[in-house]
Amino acid sequence: MSRLALILLSLIISIGLQAQELNANVKVNTQKLQTVDPKVFETLEQTIQEFLNNQKWTSDVFELEERINCNFILTIQEELSPTSFKADLAVQSSRPVYMSEYETPLFNYIDKEVTFYYEQYQPIQYSRNQYNDNLSAVLAYYAFIIIGKDYDSFSPMGGEPYFQLAQDILNSVPQSAASSNPGWRSVEGNRNRYWLVENIMSPRVRPMRQAMYAYHRDGLDVMFQDVETGRAVITQALSEIGSVNQSYPNSMIVQLFNNEKSAELVEIYKLGSLEQQNEVIRLMSRLDPANASKYRAIK
CATH class of the missing domain: 1.20.930 (Transcription Elongation Factor S-II; Chain A)
Structure with missing residues (x-):
């Protein structure tokens, strides 16, 4: 094999071994469904997993073994309409401890205020500084929280850019959407998406x-x-x-x-x-x- 062919092959292999940031395991629980076909949520589960794992969230290069292990467990609590739902979202992440098989928990939270619209095969899309819909906003928000927590654990205040991106998502939610999709506003209690990123970014918490x-x-x-x-x-x-x-x-x-x-x-x-x-x-x-x-x- 020529030297040029070897170089090209090594480049292809190295690119193939690179990965995005998240290694997300996604589960959608539908025990409380009454009328909607459960197959719709099998598609949703796959779509969320692909969205989280295939999206490029940072400008850094991750190897496969460097991906952040995390779980997103979406439990449908109520059918608001055939295509609108209220759910709990459990989000967990961890990171390995050096020279150990142990993984230490970094984030563990259940968001009980997730409402979203979904039709089968509907794509989930994220655009920076632009609100598309509540489901994509919630998922992207927690993706950046997870990444920020991970980076904070490896370098002092290393997660700051990603917490800022989570805050940008919060600020991009239109008032009309925030009114109909709880969790984004300070007036809705002191345990929600607003207060999570507010706490993290507060000078008192540095x-x-x-x-x-x-x-x-x-x-x-x-x-x-x-x-x-x-x-x-x-x-x-x-x-x-x-x-x-x-x-x-x-x-x-x-x-x-x-x-x-x-x-x-x-x-x-x-x-x-x-x-x-x-x-x-x-x-x-x-x-x-x-x-x-x-x-x-x-x-």
């Missing part, structure tokens, strides 16, 4: 985002070679998150952290020193009082 970088890169990722150092860094990160909780009490982002990390923290500190265990129990009992008994069971 120390927490920096602490989350330390938690993952300087904490979890070093534990394969130095468990004590990793655990100490995580303890300091928890202290900094506690300070954010004091300056921004009852924030959505801190509650999400508790949901995402409580089980992991119990495992991390089970083998810690008594001093470390007492400190994490003190910190987490303030951060997550609803689960105080879970943390007290560490020792």
Whole structure:
């Protein structure tokens, strides 16, 4: 084979091995359907998966093994019409811990305010800075939240451009669409899409985002070679998150952290020193009082 042919072959192989950012597993649950043909939602499931996994969300190059593992579970709760639906959307993402088979949870949230219109074989399209429909806006919004959380865990404030894109989606939703599709407005409670990105982008939360970088890169990722150092860094990160909780009490982002990390923290500190265990129990009992008994069971 000629040298030129070898070069061309290697280029083709390298391009083929490159991937988009998300490795999304999508499930559409339809147990509550009354009249709509379930096959419509089999098509929807495939369409959502292709939309999330085939869309180029960033300008970075991802290898197949670098894709962000995530789950989108859409549970249809109500048929508003033959082509309009109300649903819950569970969104989860994780990232691998260095030199480990363990994946640490980064995002875990159930959005109970997803309404959308869908006809079988209807494509889902995303256009930056342009609102097409509620389903594409919601999916793209969470795609950028997932990517932002992942980047924040690998570099300090690394997710900022992607959180900004999520905020741009929120700002692009017309008032008429926001009125008929809940979740985008501040007046609809303090636990929705508006408040999620508001919390993340708030200057009051920046120390927490920096602490989350330390938690993952300087904490979890070093534990394969130095468990004590990793655990100490995580303890300091928890202290900094506690300070954010004091300056921004009852924030959505801190509650999400508790949901995402409580089980992991119990495992991390089970083998810690008594001093470390007492400190994490003190910190987490303030951060997550609803689960105080879970943390007290560490020792």
